[in-house]
Amino acid sequence: MRALVYSGPWQLDVLDRPVPTLSSPTDCLVRVMACGICGTDVGIVRDVYDASRPPVVLGHEATGVVVQTGAAVRSFHAGDRVVINPTFFCGTCRFCRTGRTNHCALKDGTEAGVSSDGTLAEYYVTSERFLHPLPPELSYEEGALTEPLGCVLTGVNQLIVRPAATCMVLGLGPVGLLYALALGMRGVRGTAIEPAADRGALAEKVLAPHGWVIRASVADATAEGGGDFDILVDTSGHFDASLLPFMAAGSQVLLVALRTRRAEIDLGLLADRSISLIGSIDSLGTFDDARSLLASGQIPAASLISHVVPLEDVPAALSLLGCDLRQKAYSPNAAALKVIVRVSAE
Numbered sequence: 001m002r003a004l005v006y007s008g009p010w011q012l013d014v015l016d017r018p019v020p021t022l023s024s025p026t027d028c029l030v031r032v033m034a035c036g037i038c039g040t041d042v043g044i045v046r047d048v049y050d051a052s053r054p055p056v057v058l059g060h061e062a063t064g065v066v067v068q069t070g071a072a073v074r075s076f077h078a079g080d081r082v083v084i085n086p087t088f089f090c091g092t093c094r095f096c097r098t099g100r101t102n103h104c105a106l107k108d109g110t111e112a113g114v115s116s117d118g119t120l121a122e123y124y125v126t127s128e129r130f131l132h133p134l135p136p137e138l139s140y141e142e143g144a145l146t147e148p149l150g151c152v153l154t155g156v157n158q159l160i161v162r163p164a165a166t167c168m169v170l171g172l173g174p175v176g177l178l179y180a181l182a183l184g185m186r187g188v189r190g191t192a193i194e195p196a197a198d199r200g201a202l203a204e205k206v207l208a209p210h211g212w213v214i215r216a217s218v219a220d221a222t223a224e225g226g227g228d229f230d231i232l233v234d235t236s237g238h239f240d241a242s243l244l245p246f247m248a249a250g251s252q253v254l255l256v257a258l259r260t261r262r263a264e265i266d267l268g269l270l271a272d273r274s275i276s277l278i279g280s281i282d283s284l285g286t287f288d289d290a291r292s293l294l295a296s297g298q299i300p301a302a303s304l305i306s307h308v309v310p311l312e313d314v315p316a317a318l319s320l321l322g323c324d325l326r327q328k329a330y331s332p333n334a335a336a337l338k339v340i341v342r343v344s345a346e
């Protein structure tokens with residue numbers, strides 16, 4: 001089968017790989033139809049997110065069709081359209097038993113598309129525990145937004161969202177957009193910062209009807225007297241101490257960008273102003289909620305997808321996300337929102 005393999009920094013190729021086989025009676029073989037490209041994939045390729053174990057097949061935001069089921073599979077049959085939850089959890093470690101399955105003790109080495117082979121391949125094997133029916137209202141491409149939205153809802157669930165809270169979102173890639181839309185459903189309005197002009201223009205079409213203001217920089221946003229935000233969501237990895245003066249007392253800073261970085265922060269100021277720093281990764285019990293919000297149109301999946309490309313074109317298409325494999329160079333001038341890979345034809 002064809003698979004997108006990451007073999008080291010800036011090395012990404014479509015290679016031939018054996019079709020995986022069922023290893024347990026509860027496993028299903030899924031023919032992958034569509035899979036989103038995520039900032040995590042770009043971070044892995046740029047070597048700024050070090051959880052990966054190359055060589056590894058990338059991809060963790062996929063939909064597909066069940067083609068084979070193990071003898072003990074009860075919930076799915078060949079031909080069923082499904083969404084894949086890539087966040088493995090064992091169910092028996094102390095984290096799984098205390099409601100923290102996104103931090104399962106077996107996570108290292110089992111993260112699909114990061115430390116174990118993922119879904120940017122024609123076939124993928126997983127337990128039926130990690131499959132969810134794909135609603136008929138959603139195309140394979142739209143359904144691929146379930147995983148990132150599940151992660152976003154997990155982050156939102158960690159916040160205390162007061163009525164009429166104001167928010168600043170840093171970065172308007174798909175995750176930033178989903179945060180603005182998901183918080184908007186809870187009554188939150190605010191300002192989103194996106195320095196890439198092309199991406200900002202695409203995002204504005206999605207967010208302006210929901211009352212969000214889009215600015216190219218924090219300086220632009222705060223020059224007009226803005227500030228006093230109750231919530232800051234950093235999806236871009238650019239949060240630092242310079243933003244604290246714009247945060248209200250009792251505010252919350254949610255950090256979800258996965259890349260290595262350092263910041264020097266006056267911890268006394270956090271205490272004095274009751275400001276919380278909160279991290280969030282992966283989805284925690286939010287997969288079905290995400291699927292429902294997409295199927296009902298409350299989160300407008302189609303409007304977030306700017307490009308659909310075949311698997312063979314992914315190495316070149318990464319340039320839409322600022323990642324130039326040939327030059328081994330990254331620029332923040334992304335010209336895309338969500339890029340979805342059409343892995344298999346209908």
Ligand SMILES: [Zn+2]
Pocket residue numbers: 038039040060061148
């Ligand atoms: Zn992702």
Ligand SMILES: [Zn+2]
Pocket residue numbers: 089090091092093094095096101103104105106
């Ligand atoms: Zn576990």
